[in-house]
Amino acid sequence: MRRVRYEHSGGPEVLFTEDAPVPVPGPGELLVHVAAAGVTLPVVRKVREPREPIALGGEIAGEVVSTGEGVSGYAPGDRVTGLCFGHGYADYAVLHAAMASPVPDGASAADAVALVRSGLVAYGALDAARPAAGEAALVTAAASGVGHLALQLARLRGAARVVGAASDNGGGSGKADFLRSLGADEVITYDEETWGEPVDYVLDAVGGDLLTPAVRALAPHGRLVAYSSGGGTVQAYDLLVGAKSAIGFQMALIARGRPAVYEAWRRELWRLFAAKELRPAVHARFALEDAAKAHEVIEARSNLGKVVLIP
Missing domain, CATH: 3.90.180.10 (Medium-chain alcohol dehydrogenases, catalytic domain)
Structure with a gap:
């Protein structure tokens, strides 16, 4: 082979x-x-x-x-x-x-690869944010394999406003049109001076220097969920002044320690796919x-x- x-x-x-x-x-x-x-x-x-x-x-x-x-x-x-x-x-x-x-029948191998692992990370990161109906969400790396699913799931979990954040990539990348086609209300790039109106939670897949503007984008009592392998530092004072939270999420801990939850998330992803509510x-x-x-x-x-x- x-x-x-x-x-x-x-x-x-x-x-x-x-x-x-x-x-x-x-x-x-x-x-x-x-x-x-x-x-x-x-x-x-x-x-x-x-x-x-x-x-x-x-x-x-x-x-x-x-x-x-x-x-x-x-x-x-x-x-x-x-x-x-x-x-x-x-x-x-x-x-x-x-x-x-x-x-399941009706799903290709490429569908499965695009949906299951990336979808589990997206679903788990969103669950860690404790989303409530009517809140505003921001997803970084929103055009990525995980991010484009997280953006859709945030809407399905009741977000009233969903913001997709992505790299500019030199312009002409088609990311803005792609994200809007998936339901993003707004699309921003990382180099913008402000990221628009504050949001209730941020799902961050980038880390590094992006953590500071991600925390800044949160409304008071907002939650940052970090699930990136890119590292980075969050300043405690930036959390303190707005009573904000920083939450770490790792899929492996769920898979090993909470297998029933892991399996329930998998079933829900396939249900949403079959209902054509989630598009990998x-x-x-x-x-x-x-x-x-x-x-x-x-x-x-x-x-x-x-x-x-x-x-």
Whole structure:
């Protein structure tokens, strides 16, 4: 089979495709013939980190080929999606059964990759904000794989005003039209002096220097939910003067510690998809051999929705 990996840190140019043996599923694992694999900013960032190379994992979707010892509920031929911690940029990948969920009829593998993991992060970050009907919401990285779903979910959870924030990307990127088509009332860019009228909560996927204007955009008693791998610092005084809150959200803690909640969120995402109330967008599909091009799109922040590899 083919898989993509790298041997030293760097940009997209360090990725290469190689032949590798088909993996064997261990206890509690599924061997999946990959039909789609998601490309995420955290994985793209890790390739640049000066550390030992990691397996390029992430969201995958495809058909179960075989199962390891102790697996129940899945059989060869089932269509599944889930988070792969090993090599996901590959023709075949191993997926732990606890991280898998069925792909319903009517949904493609690309739909599943765009919806489930990104949707779970979006849903969880929104839940952490404790949204109330009639509030105003702001979503950073709003055109990203997670952000474009968070924007829609905020509206579905009762937000009266939804603001999408995105990088300018040199203009002409189509982000403003894309976000408005998903229900954004306003679209701002990060370099604007003010981010408009205050909002009740911000869902932030960027971090870094953007945390300061994100807190500033909050109304008194507003909540910032940070779920970015980009780090950054929030000044305590900026929270104090407006009785604002900063909340951290990590999907892995929910998956490991609250599996019933994790599963309930998954079911709700598929329900919203089936009802055509939630629209996952796939920006581009790349072959495995073009994984470097997929990483370039993510690094340029030019994607409108999810970037997917199609082995």
